[in-house]
Amino acid sequence: MFYTLEKNSLLNTQQEAMKQEGEKVHHQLVQLQRNFSKTLPVYLGNEYQLHLLDINKNPIISSTPLPETIDFQHTYQIIDKQIVYIKPVDPYYLGTAFILLLKPIDEDAMKELQKYILLFMLGAGGFFLGLGYFLGRLFIAPMRESIERMNRFIQDTTHELNTPVSTILTNLELIETLHKCEAKEEMQRIEIASKTLSRIYDDLTYLKLNQSYHRNIEPINMSELLEERLLYFSTAIEGKRIDVQADIDPDTILSIDHEDALRLLDNLISNAIKYNTVGGKMKIQLNAKVLHIKDSGIGIAKKDLATIYERFRRANHSEGGFGIGLNIVYQIIQIYGYEIRIDSLPDQGTEVTVTWQK
Numbered sequence: 001m002f003y004t005l006e007k008n009s010l011l012n013t014q015q016e017a018m019k020q021e022g023e024k025v026h027h028q029l030v031q032l033q034r035n036f037s038k039t040l041p042v043y044l045g046n047e048y049q050l051h052l053l054d055i056n057k058n059p060i061i062s063s064t065p066l067p068e069t070i071d072f073q074h075t076y077q078i079i080d081k082q083i084v085y086i087k088p089v090d091p092y093y094l095g096t097a098f099i100l101l102l103k104p105i106d107e108d109a110m111k112e113l114q115k116y117i118l119l120f121m122l123g124a125g126g127f128f129l130g131l132g133y134f135l136g137r138l139f140i141a142p143m144r145e146s147i148e149r150m151n152r153f154i155q156d157t158t159h160e161l162n163t164p165v166s167t168i169l170t171n172l173e174l175i176e177t178l179h180k181c182e183a184k185e186e187m188q189r190i191e192i193a194s195k196t197l198s199r200i201y202d203d204l205t206y207l208k209l210n211q212s213y214h215r216n217i218e219p220i221n222m223s224e225l226l227e228e229r230l231l232y233f234s235t236a237i238e239g240k241r242i243d244v245q246a247d248i249d250p251d252t253i254l255s256i257d258h259e260d261a262l263r264l265l266d267n268l269i270s271n272a273i274k275y276n277t278v279g280g281k282m283k284i285q286l287n288a289k290v291l292h293i294k295d296s297g298i299g300i301a302k303k304d305l306a307t308i309y310e311r312f313r314r315a316n317h318s319e320g321g322f323g324i325g326l327n328i329v330y331q332i333i334q335i336y337g338y339e340i341r342i343d344s345l346p347d348q349g350t351e352v353t354v355t356w357q358k
Contacts, residue, residue, distance in 0.1 A: 003117050010109050011083070015076050018085040018101050021048055025101075029093035051100035060096060072098065081105050165201060168194045191235045199266060203324055206263055215257040215335075222261065223252045226286055229265045233273060241279045249287040254356060260332045267325035268293050268352055275299075275350065289357040300344035308342060 052061040059066065067079045070086070077084050087099040172191050226248055230237075237244060254261070268291075272282050276297035285292040300308060309330040333340045333354065344350040 003113065006113050007110065010106065010113070014083055014103065014106060015085065018048065018076075018083060018103060019087075022085055022087040022099050022101055025050065025099050026087060026089060026093075029089065029096055029099075033093040047103060049102040051098075051102070052096045053098040053100065054095050055092065055097040057098065060094075064102075066100070067102075070100075078105065081107070165194055165197045169198060192239055195232070195236065196270075199270060203263070203267070203328060206259070206328060215260065217255055217257050219253045220256050220258055220261050221251060222254045222265075222286060222291075223248050223250050225261055226265055226284070226291075229262070229269055230284075232266075233269055236270075236273050237282075240273060240276060242273060242276055243279075243281045245281065245283045247283075247285045252286055252288055256336060260335070263328050264332050264354070265291075267329050268354075271295075271325055272297070272350070272352075280349075289355060291354040291356075292352070294349060294351040296349040299346040299348050299350055300342070301346055305342060305344065 049063045050061065051059060051063065051066060054060055057072065067082075067084070069079055070084060071077060072086055075086055077086075082102050082104050085101040087101075089096050089099060168190070172187065172194065175187065227246075230244065230246065256264075269284075272293050272295040276282060276295045280296040282296075283292070283294040309326050311324055311327040330340065332338075336356070339355045341353045341355075342350065343353075
């Protein structure tokens, strides 16, 4: 708006100068007519192109060729980057019906105006950017401090959880190996709870260290790792009486960090167990191109599928968890350029497909 106003102001100044020049030429015509001169004036101005036209708009005096698109209904107009001023003459002094003056638009003034506006905008932009940054840091300082406290709390909590969880799991293995225990069902529940805590600890640690984590990408036998993780979750699978149908191609090799592969499999398998129904089914397929896990659980509503990968987002609150499992899976997918697709219907189950080769 400022540029438009200033531009119009510059044009008005030029137009006013042309009007005054036109009045001078008109005054010369009047003087010559009164002195009974038959000689037309010799125009001495060097800023304008002068054209005197008769009633039929034919040139009487013309310093240069006239533009073809002149509209004689308007006093001022811009044609080919020139300002055209038209002054009707009445009566027709020395046969002149129209005085035309042409002058190129002062582009230097326009460029100067554009330069000053650009400098002003850059200066104002820098000022407001600095002000916004300062105010932003000032306003979010309490939030940032709270987040830092929460991160420290999570870090301290996970550190403190590691030792007792590891101790419980180690002693459970020793009891199962060295001693006979009649309370097998109770022991099984303790093992499931302990492994759940262990997995939560691993996920929280992974989230905390993911940004600075150095990945050692190497060929991993995903077939062996998947069978190992199914064995790890066997207690939880048996606890829910889930029928697992596994179609695992032998020696499926994938170049990936071992910890990433572990988190990928663990979160997908644990979700298929956690959200499955008692006595449900779980189908697992692994080959050189794809990992496919399908369960017959509670499913996910269509409206929740778009946000299912967001951290701390839980589509179903009937089961435990922090809503970080699929976020970790999605981070891993993004890091390695894989593709993931989740198809689900409420009360019909969920189908997860991870593709690493097209």
